[in-house]
Amino acid sequence: MILTAEKDYLASLKRARENLPAHVFEKSRFEIPQGDIFQEGNRTWITDWNRILKILNRENDADHLSKHLAGEFATSATEERGRLFLQGKFSRTMVNRELAAYVKEFVLCEECGKPDTKLVREGRILIKVCEACGARGAVK
Numbered sequence: 297m298i299l300t301a302e303k304d305y306l307a308s309l310k311r312a313r314e315n316l317p318a319h320v321f322e323k324s325r326f327e328i329p330q331g332d333i334f335q336e337g338n339r340t341w342i343t344d345w346n347r348i349l350k351i352l353n354r355e356n357d358a359d360h361l362s363k364h365l366a367g368e369f370a371t372s373a374t375e376e377r378g379r380l381f382l383q384g385k386f387s388r389t390m391v392n393r394e395l396a397a398y399v400k401e402f403v404l405c406e407e408c409g410k411p412d413t414k415l416v417r418e419g420r421i422l423i424k425v426c427e428a429c430g431a432r433g434a435v436k
């Protein structure tokens with residue numbers, strides 16, 4: 297016989313587990329997403345921009361990534377209906393290399409290697425906070 301308190305406890309554990317993102321339970325190493333890149337005229341599109349933001353848990357911090365890409369390519373980046381375009385022609389390899397560099401610096405936790413981080417601004421300093429292990433570190 298299971299006591300009521302224990303039942304409640306088990307139910308709340310189950311609920312907590314259900315509310316966690318699925319990748320928390322994945323044992324395999326996080327794979328840095330590759331963007332779908334295509335060129336059109338003098339623009340380079342990342343057509344699966346929303347998917348990438350979701351994987352990186354940056355749906356509320358998309359500007360930081362788009363500004364970073366714009367800065368790396370010395371151009372402008374504009375979000376348009378779930379896609380991002382960069383002014384200018386850049387190869388799939390170039391864009392994905394910059395994406396990967398961004399993920400390593402601003403998304404992956406330096407302590408535990410998980411992508412469950414968020415960026416927190418404290419004054420002029422940007423801090424990467426890991427929600428999996430609690431590590432904090434300033435990023436440039």
Ligand SMILES: [Zn+2]
Nearest residue numbers: 405408426429
């Ligand atoms: Zn961590």
